[in-house]
Amino acid sequence: WAFLAGFHLARRFEEEGIEHIHAPWASGPATAAWVAARLTAKPFTFTARAWDIYPPDALILDKIAEAEFVRCETGANVKHLMALSGQPAEKFRLTYNGVPLVAEGAAEVPMTEPVRILAMGRFVAKKGFDQLVRAVRLIADRGVDFRLTFAGDGPLRGELEGLAKELGVADRVRFPGYVSYDRVGDYFMATDMVVMPCVVAASNDRDGIPTVIIEALLHRLPVVSTAVSGIPELVENEVTGMLCPERDPEALAEAILKLAGDRDFALRLAEAGRARVHERFDPEKNHARVLELYRGIGAPK
Numbered sequence: 001w002a003f004l005a006g007f008h009l010a011r012r013f014e015e016e017g018i019e020h021i022h023a024p025w026a027s028g029p030a031t032a033a034w035v036a037a038r039l040t041a042k043p044f045t046f047t048a049r050a051w052d053i054y055p056p057d058a059l060i061l062d063k064i065a066e067a068e069f070v071r072c073e074t075g076a077n078v079k080h081l082m083a084l085s086g087q088p089a090e091k092f093r094l095t096y097n098g099v100p101l102v103a104e105g106a107a108e109v110p111m112t113e114p115v116r117i118l119a120m121g122r123f124v125a126k127k128g129f130d131q132l133v134r135a136v137r138l139i140a141d142r143g144v145d146f147r148l149t150f151a152g153d154g155p156l157r158g159e160l161e162g163l164a165k166e167l168g169v170a171d172r173v174r175f176p177g178y179v180s181y182d183r184v185g186d187y188f189m190a191t192d193m194v195v196m197p198c199v200v201a202a203s204n205d206r207d208g209i210p211t212v213i214i215e216a217l218l219h220r221l222p223v224v225s226t227a228v229s230g231i232p233e234l235v236e237n238e239v240t241g242m243l244c245p246e247r248d249p250e251a252l253a254e255a256i257l258k259l260a261g262d263r264d265f266a267l268r269l270a271e272a273g274r275a276r277v278h279e280r281f282d283p284e285k286n287h288a289r290v291l292e293l294y295r296g297i298g299a300p301k
Contacts, residue, residue: 002028006035013040020044020297026060026070027052034063043297047071048081050229055204061085068297069093071290074208074230095290098283099214104185106220109270111192111263114145114172117256118191118221120179120212123154127207128199128226128246130156130163135197135252137167144257146172151187153178188219193259193266195224198231199246209234214281217241217273222266224255234280240273 009032013021021037021044023029030046037044045068053060064070064085071093072078078092085091117136121127129150136148150160150173157175164170179187188194194216200206209230216223217234223241225231226248237243242255259266 002031003035005032010036010039025052027057030063031059043068045069048077049073050208051205054206071095073097075233076230093293096280096286098286099281101278103218104189107189109192109267111260114147115260116191117146117148118187118194120151122152123156125201126199126205128197129160131197131247131249132195133163134249137169138249138253140169148173150175151179188216188221193222197252198226198228200228214277217277220270220274222259222270223273240276241269
């Protein structure tokens with residue numbers, strides 16, 4: 001389908017005088033862009049994000065080789081694609097996403113029992129939410145009271161609810177369902193910390209840097225996450241958050257308990273995390289960098 005779409009797009013691009021072709025994903029969109037570029041002799045680029053390169057499709061090496069450049073949203077993706085393709089660093093451009101630097105305010109984070117824990121996102125394997133259910137069972141065993149909220153929905157909701165019942169924590173785990181974007185801030189303001197226990201799924205799919213982590217830090221919330229993909233580029237252990245190995249409920253539980261037991265420490269991490277978000281994810285700066293990438297196409301080197 002992507003191959004055939006390239007023929008249709010090539011005709012459209014010629015009719016409209018398009019001078020450069022860009023695809024926002026490395027999978028089918030980049031295949032269509034590559035075909036159209038070959039047919040029109042126009043340069044093309046594409047952006048590599050997460051599921052579109054983990055795992056990569058069979059044409060990824062050709063697309064990287066022939067692209068003017070490949071834009072990556074994390075340094076982890078740059079390293080991954082360099083190792084995969086053998087192409088030099090000059091082939092890749094790292095530009096972090098720009099996100100709206102707005103928040104409902106700074107969360108109060110009282111850190112009093114029951115400690116309020118929030119996880120937010122699609123209920124899919126790469127989020128690792130089952131690891132968090134196992135972690136709170138360990139927290140309960142330590143005698144610490146908590147309330148865990150899974151905000152969102154997805155195909156694994158039934159499994160997560162079943163696991164909470166099986167482990168005997170269902171009375172302290174809440175599933176409010178899908179949360180509209182205009183209500184997300186309310187959830188951030190009403191919690192003590194955000195936990196995103198991301199993992200590399202069996203399919204090799206993984207997150208880049210979850211937007212939920214960025215938004216949580218903007219609300220001055222301490223964050224616990226895992227050393228997967230680009231997450232360590234934002235969450236630095238005991239500097240801007242707590243970072244754990246993936247698929248390690250014991251480490252997650254210890255990180256949560258450390259934050260819950262030391263509010264001043266938790267707030268220092270949250271403040272540092274918020275500062276890093278402003279430094280690395282400012283939309284005006286990052287979108288300007290993207291614009292400069294495309295302005296430079298065709299310019300003398």
